[in-house]
Amino acid sequence: MNRVLHLIRGDWRQITRDPMLMLTLLAPVILFFFVRFVTPYAAELARVHLQLDLTVYYDSFLSFMILLIPLMLGMMSGFVMLDERDENVISYYAVTPLTKQGYFLYRLAVPLLMSILFTFFLLAYGGLAPIHITQIAILLPVTALEAPLLTLFLVGFAANKVEGLALSKAAGLIVFAPVLIYFLPMPWQLFVGILPSYWVSKTLLVGLEQGASASFIYAFIGLLVHLLVIRDLLRRFIAKLD
Amino acid sequence: MIEVSQLRFTYPGSKEPTLKGLNFAIPKGEIFGFLGPSGAGKSTTQKILIGILKRYEGTVRVMDRELRDVKSDYFEHIGVAFEFPNFYHRFTALENLSLFRSLYHGKTEDPLHLLAMVGLEQYASTKVADFSKGMKMRLNFCRALLNHPSILFLDEPTSGLDPVNAKVMKDLILAQQAKGTTILITTHNMHAADEICNRVAFIVDGEINLINSPRELKVQRGSKRVRIEYTENEHVHHADFDLQQIGANPAFLQLLKNKPIETMHSQEASLEEIFIEVTGRKLG
Known part of the structure; x- marks a missing residue:
């Protein structure tokens, strides 16, 4: 446990000395306040001045926002790992009692756990849509897994931090593509299901429309898709590291 | 401390084995040097000994445990300095x-x-x-x-260092040995190895060609002669003498007595020369 605390302290040091990482870490907090306070205010303005009811789009809006948290946190961990690979620190961790496996576990668990925390706050206290606690519980695992998946996507395909920055933009598109495409009718939209993020948004929307039990199947498939992709990306990264 | 027998290793996807049956043992407190050109198998051997490559064939026992089976606590006992x-x-x-x-x-x-x-x-x-x-x-x-490692693995510990820092590093290594630490050095710097290693192994193409102490090697393989440089008529000349019975060699004694001597060097081989002779390869 002491070891993990030291690693966290080291990470904190690393993040506070890099403005980009700091901003990425703050992003979920900013996002929360945006959803909680700015969105209702904007909706109110639109209602009064434009006679426009934006609240009907709250569900879709939330299905976007929920993906942003693991995207940001996953990227952050990915950037730290790219730095550590560039500086060859990973090969050093591999010859300490932490071991390479322990290092990976730590680097993937941190964004996962933070995503769970922030996503919970967003869903429970974001205030855009009333979401039952069961629904949140169904959503959290599949949503949070998006974070380590993005971490691995970044480190598996980027050769260095500069490439990582470019890839993070591409990752942003991949994450949001399904959200745009799920306006396709069933069963066509299932094709988008090869993109893991589709299942996160789908689970949320089905849950809001038809209740938690109806969304369970989507969360379950989503979980499998995420785990499969994570497994492949992890293999890819480890092969690249040796 | 370290016992290796019939160690073979093939990287996944490669047809040729990188290590082709290494045998060596390193007692506690020794400074042991792996010498060889890059790509000879030095770093693969080191990776196996530090416990990060486990799919090897043969036996590798370190501190009486087979490395294939050790867990993360092995890393509590070793120290590694990468190049x-x-x-x-x-x-x-x-x-x-x-x-x-x-x-x-x-x-x-x-x-x-x-x-x-x-x-x-x-x-x-x-x-x-x-x-x-x-x-x-x-x-x-x-x-x-x-x-506080019992075994220290050093990869090219003096590479890129100026002579002053290289000397500092050598003294630090020797100080660790004095504490009883076993030290493994991989290097292609023959000079550094000569100065600090108790024994060296020449490794080329995944095989160890020779293991011995640098001093033994130099004496055995060199010519047992001494070369004297002296001045005569403002020119530098040299003469070689056999070391056998040199104290009774009149020409040698005459030279010492009558000529201004500039240098005297016994003609033992350098590690570098021995390496080339044994392996047919240059280092580097």
């Missing part, structure tokens, strides 16, 4: 050492004490990014000692 120092550049020397120190469960050394030992105490709060190569190498050495 290229790898640190968090945005962290200070002390922050780096403290972070890595926290990874060990066993007894560890105070980082400030280690920094003082290598003459870096006044740079404890300097960021590693501002360190020179020599300072990074010394910091690298410090880190390998954090956990």
